[in-house]
Amino acid sequence: MAETRGGSFDVVIIGSGPGGYVAAIRAGQLGLRTAIVEKDDKLGGTCLWRGCIPTKALLHNAYLYEQILNAKKLGIEVEGVKLNFPEVMKNKDLVLKRLGAGIGFLMKKNKVQVFTGMGTIRRPGLVEVAGADKAVTLLETKNTIIATGSEAKVFPGMEPDGKGIITNIEALTLGAIPKSLVVIGAGAVGVEFASIYRSYGGEVTIVEMLDQVLPLEDEEIAKELRKLFEKRGIKIHTGTKTESIKAAKGGYDVKLGGKSSETVTAEKVLVAVGRTPNTAKLGLENTKVKVERGFIQVDGLMQTAEPGLYAIGDVVPTPLLAHVASAEGILAVEHIKGLDVHPINYERNPSVTYCDPQVASVGLTEKKARERGLDIKVGKFPFMALAKPRIEHEEDGFVKIVADAKYGEILGVHILHAKAGDLIPEAVAVLNGEMTVEALAHTIHPHPTLSEAIMEAAHAIYGSPIHL
């Protein structure tokens, strides 16, 4: 086995997802000698190739498709609307390809050296890269950032079979729209694919072990999403386990247990029961790194127990979200550079599920705030009472604000609406600015926009929204 020296670096980053590649760019900007190691033949990781981006491309497509099917009430007549599924996939792949090329360009621009192969830590300060041809390149480095991400969790009996039992990966490359689909798990991934394939005309059933869809989101928001999903014809079983998946005529029999005990037959079964951090084959045993339930333990500045070794993104026990990974990557690099940095306040981190309608939130849910014993007030406002949602024929959903009762500080904002993802950044700024309900209610919001619902929800905390 040939070993070559790949050079000596200030920082080597293992993994080129939105944690790793963003960290690499920032490191390059700060003048650090930087290398990035990627096992795939292309940069971008799960987010770009198997996660956020292709999913959102399909979701956008599904959204537009439904808009077109309903365009008649707006006075736009169309005939023979037809989804050309191979073309849908081709468009999606084109978007990915362009974005992937963009990352390659950014690596060059920021003088980041790219190494293709499996990165492992031979010892602190030495990363080995095993290429496809088994050739090993050794990278000496002052600092290392682990950003190897996660992959779909699979329980025994649910393993992808190369046919109809699938994960997010296969769900993004299907050759045809499944006539029927069982989605196991009602987290963001499951709910997004359910939304896509329902829009495309599939019969979709969601099975969730916990008592609500999107278990991390506010209860009322989740309850209303469920209602709207059911209105779209999606069948939902919560508090329900998947007992077994058996091949059957035309697909699979999925036997349920718990609140629901029926057997659902479907062409495809999507397993979306969570993610597992990719920390197994990294050589962590050669370091002081502590791992708990697969996750690498870090401090507020993303440092592991091994000096000079950082971990960011899905491998650490913080929210498994691309933008969190990016922020952690920037934080780690700026700390390496010796800049004045601060730990991330994860309670001001937004989360968006891009199903139809979308769910977006930041801060505390009502339940979490009450569990902490906080004295809170809650304000809610439905979109249907405003002009813009009526103009756009998107009246479903509401905004919910959780605020401190005494001082009025806003603690959480939860939004259910077709365009919730576009609205939540305002709420993030509001939380970061420690704005009070009073100030938000008196902040001028442009008319007519969807954002007026946020202002009205603030008014609602004191019992007096204008348009209700």
Added chain:
Amino acid sequence: MAETRGGSFDVVIIGSGPGGYVAAIRAGQLGLRTAIVEKDDKLGGTCLWRGCIPTKALLHNAYLYEQILNAKKLGIEVEGVKLNFPEVMKNKDLVLKRLGAGIGFLMKKNKVQVFTGMGTIRRPGLVEVAGADKAVTLLETKNTIIATGSEAKVFPGMEPDGKGIITNIEALTLGAIPKSLVVIGAGAVGVEFASIYRSYGGEVTIVEMLDQVLPLEDEEIAKELRKLFEKRGIKIHTGTKTESIKAAKGGYDVKLGGKSSETVTAEKVLVAVGRTPNTAKLGLENTKVKVERGFIQVDGLMQTAEPGLYAIGDVVPTPLLAHVASAEGILAVEHIKGLDVHPINYERNPSVTYCDPQVASVGLTEKKARERGLDIKVGKFPFMALAKPRIEHEEDGFVKIVADAKYGEILGVHILHAKAGDLIPEAVAVLNGEMTVEALAHTIHPHPTLSEAIMEAAHAIYGSPIHL
């Protein structure tokens, strides 16, 4: 002429646009005995019936129409896309009707008495309402709020002729799409109608006396909008006067002068050269109110020189925008009630032009900041470098941030993008929170969303956006 007493009130509001009706709701909520006077047979004013709302309904329709025409590249095949213009108008009217009914409901709910007729001030504390039947109702009141709005300004030779010379009113009720249209004035109104009728297939020419379209917006933003409009096939003449409009075969000859001196022939001519406050027949001569160039002079709490008499919205010399009128209405009413109130900071007031692509802004333009002698830094970021705009095939436009060079306080945010209006509320919160560039750059924005461009523009101020 019969005179009847209509009762005695804490506050009488003249005009039921978004200034007046919102003020009335807030007054009712605060327990004030409230009356509202409206000359039309329906509540809502210009915004609802002749302005923001119907325009945005057509703009949304035009947007969706273009999306459908371009759906093929997303893998959605449609045949025979046809705009049924009477149906487009019918859908728009239905939206207005529902919203109008909503205002009526809100008046009842908040115990606001509605009087239909021309409201004038006979003397301070006495408002007379002249109904269609000439019957006069007298309202005694402790406080009066003038919220009579504005109407299209028309210069001699440009008067609407009931045929092809039109204002915003007629442009919203056309029986057919004009084959060709000259729009005089490139403010928000002109630019929005140009956008609508261009999407619908009309040949559109814009004529503007000043040197840029949207003269109040940032120069660079306006320049890029112009470029994109021209790419859409809209002809634009800036620095150009309209010398004359003469009836000609199939429409009108519009003779231009200035930078451009050609004669443009078009089926319709839309006059959108500004707005005139409706302050002429209000009986202001019976009060101490001061009027300058048609506008009622007020202090920071919307008080005129006459005690107990307030003015809000388009009749006062603040930005002529619906949401400003609403905020002023709430302010006036809360002051009447004796609540602790503060003057509006108009420099944190957002503005949105809903053309395609949209322009949205808040705070200082680069030019204005420099004129004030401020030491500033500017950061820009193009949407095309991000994932979400690529997914949505809406890559045009950019974000521009103007910030204080020394302390990094953000002074202005300017956005050009198809969905700029959805993005600007975050910027408003940022300005209100007096957030620094540093803080904004480190605020986690959900991925993938359009809002990432705002974060990147903050990074760009220090020369280091991530994705560029």
